[in-house]
Amino acid sequence: AMLDEFAAVAGKMTYHAPRIPIVSNVSGTLADPDEIRTPDYWVRHVREAVRFADGVRYLRAEGVTRLLELGPDAVLTTMAQQGLDEIGPDDGFVTRVAVAALRAGRDETQSLLLAVAAVYVHGADVDWAEVYGPWGGRRTALPTYAFQRQRYWLSPEQPAAGEQRTSDPAEEQFWSAVDSGNLEEVSHTLELAAGDGASDGLGSVLPALTAWRRKRKDRTTVDSWRYQVAWQPLPARTGGTLEGRWLLITPGDGTDEALARALRDGGATAVVELTVTAERAADRSALAELLDGVGEVSGVVLAPRADGAAWAAALVPALAAATDGVPLWCVTRGAVSVGRSDRLTDPARAQVWGVGRVAALEYPHLWGGLIDLPDEDGLDDRAAARLVTVLADRTEGAEDQVAVRGSGVFGRRLRPAAPVVPGTDDAWVPSGPVLITGGTGALGGQVARWLSGRGARHLVLTSRRGPDAPGAAELVAEL
Numbered sequence: 001a002m003l004d005e006f007a008a009v010a011g012k013m014t015y016h017a018p019r020i021p022i023v024s025n026v027s028g029t030l031a032d033p034d035e036i037r038t039p040d041y042w043v044r045h046v047r048e049a050v051r052f053a054d055g056v057r058y059l060r061a062e063g064v065t066r067l068l069e070l071g072p073d074a075v076l077t078t079m080a081q082q083g084l085d086e087i088g089p090d091d092g093f094v095t096r097v098a099v100a101a102l103r104a105g106r107d108e109t110q111s112l113l114l115a116v117a118a119v120y121v122h123g124a125d126v127d128w129a130e131v132y133g134p135w136g137g138r139r140t141a142l143p144t145y146a147f148q149r150q151r152y153w154l155s156p157e158q159p160a161a162g163e164q165r166t167s168d169p170a171e172e173q174f175w176s177a178v179d180s181g182n183l184e185e186v187s188h189t190l191e192l193a194a195g196d197g198a199s200d201g202l203g204s205v206l207p208a209l210t211a212w213r214r215k216r217k218d219r220t221t222v223d224s225w226r227y228q229v230a231w232q233p234l235p236a237r238t239g240g241t242l243e244g245r246w247l248l249i250t251p252g253d254g255t256d257e258a259l260a261r262a263l264r265d266g267g268a269t270a271v272v273e274l275t276v277t278a279e280r281a282a283d284r285s286a287l288a289e290l291l292d293g294v295g296e297v298s299g300v301v302l303a304p305r306a307d308g309a310a311w312a313a314a315l316v317p318a319l320a321a322a323t324d325g326v327p328l329w330c331v332t333r334g335a336v337s338v339g340r341s342d343r344l345t346d347p348a349r350a351q352v353w354g355v356g357r358v359a360a361l362e363y364p365h366l367w368g369g370l371i372d373l374p375d376e377d378g379l380d381d382r383a384a385a386r387l388v389t390v391l392a393d394r395t396e397g398a399e400d401q402v403a404v405r406g407s408g409v410f411g412r413r414l415r416p417a418a419p420v421v422p423g424t425d426d427a428w429v430p431s432g433p434v435l436i437t438g439g440t441g442a443l444g445g446q447v448a449r450w451l452s453g454r455g456a457r458h459l460v461l462t463s464r465r466g467p468d469a470p471g472a473a474e475l476v477a478e479l
Contacts, residue, residue, distance in 0.1 A: 003043055010039035028054025052076070056083030060096070066119045067098040074100035097122045181210050219420065226417035231338035231403060231410040240389030241267040244298030251311055252277030256303045258379045259331060263301065265381075266388030272297065281314040291322035299368065299391065300328045309351035316359045320366045327368030329391060330356045336372045338403050338410045345375075353401075360400065369400030382406070430456035437462050440469040452479050 015037035024031035026044055028051030035041050059067070060083065067084065069077045077100040084096035099118040103111045113131070120126045128137070170189070177185035183206055192202065246268040250256050255273050263271045272294055280286055300319055304312045312330060319328055332352050334345030344350070356370040371390055373379055379387075386404045393399070401412040434451055438444040439461025448459055459479060463469050467476075 003047060006046060007039055007043045010042045013039070023055040023058055025050045025052055025055060027051065029058050052079065053083055056080050057086070060084055060086070065096045066122055066124055067096075068115060068119060069098065069100040071100070072102055073104040074102075095122065175213065178206070178210055178213050181206065223417070223419040227414050228417040230413050230415045231336070232413050233407075234399065234402070234409045234411045236408060237389050237393075238385065240385075240392035242299070242388060242392055243267065243269075245270045245272060245296070247272045247274060247294055247297045247300045248303065249274045249276055249300065249315065250303045251275070251305045251308060252280075258384075259301065259303055259373075262379065262384035262387055263391075265384060266391070268298075276311075276315065278311055281311050281318075284318060287315070287318045288322060291318060294322075297323070297326055300326055301391075302328065302330045304330065304332065304349065304352050307348060309348075309355050312352050313355045316355070316363065316366075320363045323366065325365050327394075328359075328363075328366050329368040330370050331387075332370070332372050333375055334372070336403050336412075338405060342405065356401075367400070369398075369402070372403040374405060380406075429454055433458040433460055435460045435462065439463055440465065440467075440472040440475060445471070445475050448475065448479060 017033045017037065018031075022031045022036065023029065024036070024045075026041070026048055056067075056079075065084075067077075067080050069075075069080070077098045080098040081096075084098055097118060099115045101112055101115045102108055116126055116131060131137075174186065174189045177189055183203055186206060187202060190202075242263060246263050248256065248260055248263060248271055250273070252275055255275065260271050260273055274290070274294065276287070276290070280290065300323060302308075302312055302315060316328065330352055332346070332349045334343070335347075335350040335353055337344040353370055353372075356367075360367040360369075368391070371387065373387065374383055383404050383406065386409050390399065390402055390404070390409065399409075399411045403410045403412075430451055434456050436444050436447055436451075436459060439448055439459070440463040444461065444463065448461060451459060461472075461476070463472070465472075467473070
């Protein structure tokens with residue numbers, strides 16, 4: 001009933017040739033640029049069937065792989081995706097995507113950016129400077145591992161130049177016979193004649209030899225999985241200089257004059273010393289208010305005391321929110337040992353290093369690193385200069401776990417552990433009560449049996465479920 005009135009209105013419009021190709025919903029193919037400028041075409045467009053599926057198939061046949069719906073909601077996106085996913089006889093399994101620029105009930109800016117990102121990751125060229133122009137976006141470095149294809153697993157040791165690792169085929173044949181428990185093959189390899197006394201005694205020796213061989217192979221495999229922390233002297237470096245204002249945060253039991261002096265002597269234009277009690281560190285809102293009053297800084301140094309693990313753990317998230325990418329360093333004293341002559345004087349403060357390694361994973365954009373210093377009396381001018389050199393190093397791959405000592409700077413490394421020498425691990429016998437946490441679990445039970453077999457007379461088994469844990473009574477009775 002409305003077609004005549006609609007045709008009258010359409011006849012009063014001014015039409016222009018389209019600047020980009022248009023697929024018609026009337027024909028399901030490319031629209032004729034002359035026909036689409038006539039009132040009659042738009043009357044047919046109102047009355048006739050909408051050939052939307054045919055249009056999507058036409059686009060797919062033309063090699064189109066990305067569709068962006070411009071409208072107030074994702075009304076057509078799902079139907080378009082179904083059409084794109086239909087696999088024709090000659091186009092193969094090609095990745096195609098249909099996305100909507102806007103979605104009802106969702107933030108318009110976020111929906112639009114998600115749509116642009118979706119077509120971008122499917123191969124579309126996007127002018128990002130134009131996209132982010134209104135918001136003043138900036139480039140951010142992507143994570144290195146997944147994109148640079150760098151391997152972080154330790155590679156097996158390679159033979160030195162000119163070194164060749166060979167094996168004796170006869171020896172391999174012998175041990176292969178031992179592994180299989182083949183008495184006849186072992187006798188043949190050892191060239192023992194049948195009826196020989198040595199050959200007759202081999203039957204009782206072979207099971208023990210086979211068991212030893214298998215145990216040794218298991219031990220060797222386990223040894224290859226073991227690693228230990230080692231400290232390596234780093235090349236001497238000088239000339240590091242700090243820039244701008246630095247924030248030094250200490251617990252509520254006093255400032256760190258030696259550390260503040262080292263920062264000032266290292267080039268910091270000012271050192272803002274902030275004393276934060278444990279109670280203030282636990283109060284997120286009060287801590288945020290305190291940090292807001294500090295102003296802009298170039299670096300942050302935490303100097304926790306002996307019980308500072310929880311203190312540091314509370315401060316790190318607050319600093320991550322208050323400082324935009326400013327490097328955060330944790331400085332301890334006596335928390336690590338770089339060698340036999342270097343005593344670990346403060347095991348409690350070593351817990352800060354555990355907090356620091358977690359912070360490095362949670363806040364990679366914020367984390368500077370961990371530095372262990374000599375005691376305050378040992379922080380002389382040379383040690384202070386080395387500290388500043390570490391703090392000022394912003395190069396890629398800079399050390400982030402170091403120990404500053406009178407003899408130089410040491411870096412933390414992970415190295416294969418020395419293999420266990422047979423027999424040396426059998427000498428230890430527990431001399432007193434042994435506490436096993438998780439003692440009623442599967443692993444705890446194995447540890448308890450192992451200790452009991454070594455002569456431990458008093459075992460304390462603790463677990464979350466206590467004596468009511470499944471199998472706990474049986475384990476205790478067995479022990």
